[in-house]
Amino acid sequence: MEDKQHKLDDFLRSRLNNDAEDSSWNVPDDYIFEAAMRTVAADKKKKRRPWIIIPFMLLAGWMGSEYMHNNQIKTLQHKVDVMEQSILNPPQQKESISSYSYAADSQFILQTQFSSPQEPNIQFSRTSKRSATQNLSNITSTNILLSRTNTAFSNTTIPAASMQPSLADSTTAHFSIATLQRNKQETEVPSHLSLPGSLSLPIRSLPLYGLMILESEEIKIDLPSHTISVPERVSTTLPLRYGILLSTNQSWYTMKKIPFTPDARLYAYENSQPGVGLYGFIRKPLSPRLSLQSDFGYHIYKNKSVLENQFLFDMKNVVETTGGESIYQTDLELMNPLGDYNAMIEFRVNDQMQDNDLLQEYSKNKQVLHTLNLGLSLQYALIRGKRVTISLGTGFSLGYCTRLQNEFNVSVYHNTVLQTDYTALPTQLNNVRSVYAQALGKLSFEYRPSDRFGFIVESQYGTGITSLRKGITADGPHTYLHAVMVSAGITHGF
Amino acid sequence: MVHGDKMKEILSEANAILRAKEGDYVAQRYLYERYRSKWFMICLRYLPHKSDAEDALQNGLIHIFSNLSQFDPAVGAFAGWTSRIIANDCILLIRKNQKDLVVQEISHDLQVPDQEENAIDKISREEIMKMIQRLPAGYRTVFNMYVFEGYAHKEIADLLSISEGTSKSQLFKARKMLQDALEVMI
Numbered sequence: 001m002e003d004k005q006h007k008l009d010d011f012l013r014s015r016l017n018n019d020a021e022d023s024s025w026n027v028p029d030d031y032i033f034e035a036a037m038r039t040v041a042a043d044k045k046k047k048r049r050p051w052i053i054i055p056f057m058l059l060a061g062w063m064g065s066e067y068m069h070n071n072q073i074k075t076l077q078h079k080v081d082v083m084e085q086s087i088l089n090p091p092q093q094k095e096s097i098s099s100y101s102y103a104a105d106s107q108f109i110l111q112t113q114f115s116s117p118q119e120p121n122i123q124f125s126r127t128s129k130r131s132a133t134q135n136l137s138n139i140t141s142t143n144i145l146l147s148r149t150n151t152a153f154s155n156t157t158i159p160a161a162s163m164q165p166s167l168a169d170s171t172t173a174h175f176s177i178a179t180l181q182r183n184k185q186e187t188e189v190p191s192h193l194s195l196p197g198s199l200s201l202p203i204r205s206l207p208l209y210g211l212m213i214l215e216s217e218e219i220k221i222d223l224p225s226h227t228i229s230v231p232e233r234v235s236t237t238l239p240l241r242y243g244i245l246l247s248t249n250q251s252w253y254t255m256k257k258i259p260f261t262p263d264a265r266l267y268a269y270e271n272s273q274p275g276v277g278l279y280g281f282i283r284k285p286l287s288p289r290l291s292l293q294s295d296f297g298y299h300i301y302k303n304k305s306v307l308e309n310q311f312l313f314d315m316k317n318v319v320e321t322t323g324g325e326s327i328y329q330t331d332l333e334l335m336n337p338l339g340d341y342n343a344m345i346e347f348r349v350n351d352q353m354q355d356n357d358l359l360q361e362y363s364k365n366k367q368v369l370h371t372l373n374l375g376l377s378l379q380y381a382l383i384r385g386k387r388v389t390i391s392l393g394t395g396f397s398l399g400y401c402t403r404l405q406n407e408f409n410v411s412v413y414h415n416t417v418l419q420t421d422y423t424a425l426p427t428q429l430n431n432v433r434s435v436y437a438q439a440l441g442k443l444s445f446e447y448r449p450s451d452r453f454g455f456i457v458e459s460q461y462g463t464g465i466t467s468l469r470k471g472i473t474a475d476g477p478h479t480y481l482h483a484v485m486v487s488a489g490i491t492h493g494f
Numbered sequence: 495m496v497h498g499d500k501m502k503e504i505l506s507e508a509n510a511i512l513r514a515k516e517g518d519y520v521a522q523r524y525l526y527e528r529y530r531s532k533w534f535m536i537c538l539r540y541l542p543h544k545s546d547a548e549d550a551l552q553n554g555l556i557h558i559f560s561n562l563s564q565f566d567p568a569v570g571a572f573a574g575w576t577s578r579i580i581a582n583d584c585i586l587l588i589r590k591n592q593k594d595l596v597v598q599e600i601s602h603d604l605q606v607p608d609q610e611e612n613a614i615d616k617i618s619r620e621e622i623m624k625m626i627q628r629l630p631a632g633y634r635t636v637f638n639m640y641v642f643e644g645y646a647h648k649e650i651a652d653l654l655s656i657s658e659g660t661s662k663s664q665l666f667k668a669r670k671m672l673q674d675a676l677e678v679m680i
Contacts, residue, residue, distance in 0.1 A: 415630060
């Protein structure tokens with residue numbers, strides 16, 4: 001028998017393997033070669049493209065670093081300039097003024113000058129409360145002039161009502177800025193008083209702009225020192241950030257083969273419609289680049305797949321109906337993250353079918369899946385600028401299936417012939433588990449035109465790991481749900 | 495030793511391969527015209543429909559000429575290397591379209607010759623090809639892979655995602671069908 005088979009093999013090989021003369025039946029059309037060569041040429045061009053991009057990327061990277069470097073130099077230079085100014089134009093020591101006075105209209109004026117970029121905190125104190133009470137009880141308003149070195153006077157007025165507390169009631173008062181009303185009678189700019197550090201300065205009357213001034217007791221004025229203090233860098237990211245996004249997704253199933261069904265395979269068919277979703281997130285920065293994000297959303301996944309399997313015809317599965325027909329019945333089991341699927345395959349037996357004949361079965365599954373998802377992920381900012389952040393994230397989410405729509409359609413073939421005369425029973429979905437865990441990977445791009453508002457585009461890949469309910473009963477293949485999602489939305493900082 | 499025309503042939507093929515690796519269109523065309531019948535017959539063995547066979551051949555040509563730089567004459571012959579590529583592309587196409595191919599009707603232009611007229615030696619290549627094409631898709635694929643490409647049953651099982659037992663069973667049935675057809679023709 002084996003000898004005969006080998007002879008057959010050798011005969012066929014000898015006839016078909018040798019070089020053949022061109023005949024009408026074994027010569028392909030010329031367009032095939034031309035089409036193939038065009039594809040080869042196009043592929044070669046595509047392979048070259050990534051290499052071309054590299055020098056541009058290097059150039060862009062160099063230009064970016066140059067810009068940031070120059071920006072930093074400008075900032076530092078400005079600080080140095082200010083410091084130099086303060087060194088070159090040190091605050092002048094002025095004669096002290098021994099006292100101040102006030103007129104019946106209860107106004108006093110203190111004019112001073114400071115060189116700090118920050119507004120000073122002026123503290124008035126009275127050495128003698130009694131005299132203050134005596135002298136200041138009628139004060140209804142106070143004008144304090146503050147000016148920076150070599151710049152114009154400020155023009156902010158603090159009305160009496162906004163001054164807290166009033167001089168009459170307390171020993172101290174704090175003002176940030178004030179203005180001086182010009183009186184056209186005054187033509188001379190009063191001498192300015194530079195106060196390095198803290199200085200006790202009794203003030204006499206100063207003929208300033210025709211206004212009466214108060215001759216005071218000692219007034220302590222604490223002004224910022226002349227040292228330039230650089231304000232702390234204001235972070236452009238606020239403590240918490242939240243966002244809301246609309247998404248579109250494409251999902252599909254893959255299958256892990258298990259020993260029980262070694263012939264099975266799963267693949268997508270036709271074009272699945274994309275699913276949609278809506279979700280929001282809250283993001284808490286843990287460090288300048290690392291943040292923790294929690295999101296919650298509703299997603300709809302749509303996919304179509306075919307499970308292909310082979311099995312041997314087994315006479316034990318044939319049942320006789322009351323009508324005298326022979327019906328073959330067998331179960332199809334399938335486990336996926338959502339639950340066990342049990343389908344009944346049933347068809348009428350014909351005379352050609354024999355025991356151990358090979359049968360092929362194709363189970364088409366069209367699915368629409370609605371889920372609520374709660375996710376937690378860690379985000380790492382690959383690029384973190386004032387306006388733009390690009391980050392990479394990874395995490396997990398829990399999915400709760402709120403609705404599952406399934407269409408199962410099973411076809412059976414015997415000797416490559418479709419068995420059309422079978423009755424398809426409705427597919428039963430047993431032990432549908434609602435809750436499953438999903439692993440996530442994401443890449444997001446956020447642009448913030450202001451500190452509070454921003455726009456975000458995010459792409460995400462998720463794969464269903466496992467169901468969270470125990471008691472997996474299906475012996476059939478295990479399938480896994482995958483989804484790729486692209487989302488866009490807005491963000492807001494607290 | 496190899497003499498005369500055969501040597502010239504080998505040398506010109508080796509030269510053509512070198513030039514084809516550099517993208518010489520004329521050299522590529524030379525190789526195509528030299529082996530196109532052989533390659534197309536491989537495709538027809540796996541895929542009875544001409545359009546499917548042409549698809550597989552086109553895919554195979556793309557793979558051959560895209561990866562020509564990987565061919566090393568010291569390792570094997572060009573004919574064998576390319577035949578394996580073409581066969582693999584046929585198998586890939588079969589796997590991809592298996593559902594459709596399974597229900598395809600056997601081409602009506604394939605006719606079994608009258609049994610009184612042909613003895614086995616007179617059976618033409620075309621007739622033998624048609625006999626193989628008449629096999630059911632699964633039998634034909636396994637048969638081609640085992641007999642012509644030299645795959646072992648384990649390799650066939652892995653490539654086609656079937657069991658070894660199924661592979662053996664289908665090969666057995668294919669041989670039986672071919673033997674029956676040959677006996678009818680003889």
